Amino acid sequence: MSDDLFPDFESHWIDTEAGRIFARTKGTGEPLVLLHGFPQTHAMWHHLAPALAETHRVVCMDLRGYGWSTAPKSDAKHETYSKRAMGRDVIEVMEALGHVHFTVIGHDRGARVAYRLALDHPGRVDRLALLDILPTYHVWERMRAGAIPEAHWGYLSQPYPTPEEEIGRDPIPYFEGLMRSWSAAGDLSAFDRRALESYRRSCNEPTRIHAFCEDYRAGATRDIEADEADLAAGRTIQCPTCVIWSDYYLVSGSVGHEQKPLDIWRRSFAPKAGGVGVTSGHFVAEENPGATLEALQAFLGSEA
Numbered sequence: 349m350s351d352d353l354f355p356d357f358e359s360h361w362i363d364t365e366a367g368r369i370f371a372r373t374k375g376t377g378e379p380l381v382l383l384h385g386f387p388q389t390h391a392m393w394h395h396l397a398p399a400l401a402e403t404h405r406v407v408c409m410d411l412r413g414y415g416w417s418t419a420p421k422s423d424a425k426h427e428t429y430s431k432r433a434m435g436r437d438v439i440e441v442m443e444a445l446g447h448v449h450f451t452v453i454g455h456d457r458g459a460r461v462a463y464r465l466a467l468d469h470p471g472r473v474d475r476l477a478l479l480d481i482l483p484t485y486h487v488w489e490r491m492r493a494g495a496i497p498e499a500h501w502g503y504l505s506q507p508y509p510t511p512e513e514e515i516g517r518d519p520i521p522y523f524e525g526l527m528r529s530w531s532a533a534g535d536l537s538a539f540d541r542r543a544l545e546s547y548r549r550s551c552n553e554p555t556r557i558h559a560f561c562e563d564y565r566a567g568a569t570r571d572i573e574a575d576e577a578d579l580a581a582g583r584t585i586q587c588p589t590c591v592i593w594s595d596y597y598l599v600s601g602s603v604g605h606e607q608k609p610l611d612i613w614r615r616s617f618a619p620k621a622g623g624v625g626v627t628s629g630h631f632v633a634e635e636n637p638g639a640t641l642e643a644l645q646a647f648l649g650s651e652a
Contacts, residue, residue, distance in 0.1 A: 367418025375401030385456020389415030413559025591623030
């Protein structure tokens with residue numbers, strides 16, 4: 349059980365517009381929320397959360413549609429699983445726990461929620477850390493130009509019900525196949541068995557598979573629109589921002605880009621961002637937790 353991964357953390361079920369959102373909390377100090385990626389749950393933070401809770405009030409939450417949180421029914425325009433809507437969940441969860449503004453650290457899809465939240469609600473986010481992503485609009489631009497493969501982004505964002513039905517025939521091999529291909533070792537050796545159990549429970553159910561697909565459909569539509577609107581208006585992230593990227597996956601792997609991740613962020617939404625690369629596959633918090641924690645602690649301890 350993932351409970352074993354978070355000793356002495358409190359558990360919460362918090363009502364939001366999406367339904368009930370599950371979260372764990374521990375620590376005192378400035379509030380900090382951790383947002384997981386796809387196809388994972390809050391369990392991905394089990395290496396980092398206890399250490400961060402020594403200096404911060406840490407909140408690990410499952411995004412809508414993932415883990416133990418509600419998977420709300422989607423809508424024809426995919427707004428339900430837009431990162432803007434998911435960002436509102438974060439605000440509701442943090443307010444319910446007594447925090448009006450806070451630091452946000454996100455990985456993968458959670459990082460997309462995190463930067464959208466920082467753009468939409470700048471007064472809420474004190475600091476922002478983005479783990480192993482590039483802006484959504486940029487990735488889709490590169491894919492549509494044929495510079496990088498569409499891979500799972502294109503597949504999962506296909507119209508309902510094609511991917512849901514195909515994945516639903518045997519979901520665990522599909523999702524674990526993605527995780528293997530994104531890890532530096534090409535296998536699941538970096539993942540704690542209890543975390544893997546959490547991921548398997550989360551992906552092995554029809555409403556969750558649909559939620560995952562809707563997450564990517566929103567990425568191909570509503571999220572791009574939000575990014576492009578902010579770019580056109582010249583909006584940028586106002587808070588201190590740290591970008592952490594993996595050398596294996598984001599730079600040299602199958603989704604590798606010829607441009608440096610930090611340069612892409614500085615030219616788009618985070619002109620003053622700092623950052624560092626770590627030796628890892630995509631799952632930096634689990635494949636190289638030591639270097640990831642060191643980078644985050646340095647960022648959190650720096651002057652704003």
